[in-house]
Amino acid sequence: MANMIFDSGCNRLGFALDSAFCLEHPDLMAASSVVKVEAGGSAWTPEYHTKFAECTSPPTMKLGEINCVYPIFGVSSLKRIWGPLTVDGIFNIPANDSTHVWELNFEQNYIEIHSGREFVMPQDCFIFPLEEDSLYFKIKMPMHVKCASGDTLTINRSFLIDTGAAYDICLMYQTPELQFFNKQQDAVWLQFVDRYCRRYTVQTTLFDSFQMDSVRIYTFDFPNNVSDYVLGTNFLKRFNVYFDLPNRRIGLQPHKNYQRVVNP
Numbered sequence: 058m059a060n061m062i063f064d065s066g067c068n069r070l071g072f073a074l075d076s077a078f079c080l081e082h083p084d085l086m087a088a089s090s091v092v093k094v095e096a097g098g099s100a101w102t103p104e105y106h107t108k109f110a111e112c113t114s115p116p117t118m119k120l121g122e123i124n125c126v127y128p129i130f131g132v133s134s135l136k137r138i139w140g141p142l143t144v145d146g147i148f149n150i151p152a153n154d155s156t157h158v159w160e161l162n163f164e165q166n167y168i169e170i171h172s173g174r175e176f177v178m179p180q181d182c183f184i185f186p187l188e189e190d191s192l193y194f195k196i197k198m199p200m201h202v203k204c205a206s207g208d209t210l211t212i213n214r215s216f217l218i219d220t221g222a223a224y225d226i227c228l229m230y231q232t233p234e235l236q237f238f239n240k241q242q243d244a245v246w247l248q249f250v251d252r253y254c255r256r257y258t259v260q261t262t263l264f265d266s267f268q269m270d271s272v273r274i275y276t277f278d279f280p281n282n283v284s285d286y287v288l289g290t291n292f293l294k295r296f297n298v299y300f301d302l303p304n305r306r307i308g309l310q311p312h313k314n315y316q317r318v319v320n321p
Contacts (some may be wrong), residue, residue: 059145060200061118063101063161063168063299066219066287069152071111071129078145079132086132088114097131099138100282101114102250109133118148123170125151147221150300152191159219159300163293164312173303182308183263184301194218194300196307198288201262202274205243210234214286218298222289225273229285237278252279269295271317 059078067073089112097109115130120145125148136142150159172255178184195207199213212234216226229235238244244255254277261272273291277283295315299308 060143062139062147062148062221063310064219064221065149065194066217066221067147067149067286070151070159071115071131072125072146072148073109073133073135074146075144076132076134077134077136082206085116085261086112089116089130090114092129097133098305102252102279102281107134107137118167121170123157125231126153127151149192151300155302157302161293161298161300163295163300164297164314173301176301178299178301178308178309180230181298182310183267183296185307185309187307188215193284194282194307201265202272203258203260203262204257206241208237208241210237212286215286216286216288217299218293219284219287221292222287222291223291224275224287224289225292226276227277227283227287227289230276230278230280230286232285233280235276238274244276247275249277254278267311 060073061072074085074290081241092113094108094110098108099106107225112130115127118125118127135147139147156173158173158176160169160171162169185198187196188197192222195215195217197213197215199211200214202210203209214232228238238255241257244257246253247256252276252304257274259272260273261269263269293309295312296309297312299310301308
């Protein structure tokens with residue numbers, strides 16, 4: 058058994074294991090060989106870089122009754138990147154999976170992998186086609202944002218679905234929307250490793266009908282290697298999320314009992 062983090066924002070060609078975990082379980086690498094060693098780590102900041110060994114012949118990763126098959130895997134000091142979390146590895150849906158529907162049920166806190174032949178998408182889902190990128194999950198999502206000042210903005214961009222990001226919505230330094238948020242006076246400055254980002258609490262409307270309050274938009278003013286627009290876990294947990302791989306689409310089912318706990 059390994060404590061694995063599901064990170065839908067990472068590359069789907071392989072998974073990563075913590076170096077200390079591999080030392081405790083040397084049999085995991087018995088059939089593997091190191092292809093190359095390079096700088097790796099987090100795309101969010103160079104401060105999180107560490108050595109990353111890319112290896113062949115990865116061990117089989119079994120989730121429930123499903124064997125997840127990857128062509129490669131990596132070994133690095135994940136605890137340096139993820140901090141004090143008890144993490145043995147991180148993984149994403151394999152790039153070669155085109156037959157299953159992966160359900161992230163935030164209402165009951167579980168992941169379930171369904172057969173695509175038998176699965177029926179819930180009727181109350183918002184449906185988004187997946188963009189043509191086999192290594193990452195991106196959808197185009199239109200949203201209308203209202204700030205505390207009363208100023209409004211419509212964002213209709215391609216967002217990366219990133220369960221490894223503990224945020225709502227992230228906008229990177231090169232996005233034109235930052236000019237709008239630079240004019241807002243209610244920014245909360247937050248330390249981000251060795252730098253700072255800003256947070257804005259807004260009201261958001263999807264499809265002109267679905268209202269979301271206390272949504273937090275984070276702006277990052279410094280260069281990094283993250284996608285321009287990101288939907289993080291704190292946005293996604295308002296829904297049950299369905300990765301429908303046979304039909305190349307994402308379903309977002311509103312969480313009926315969702316309540317956000319906001320510090321006064």
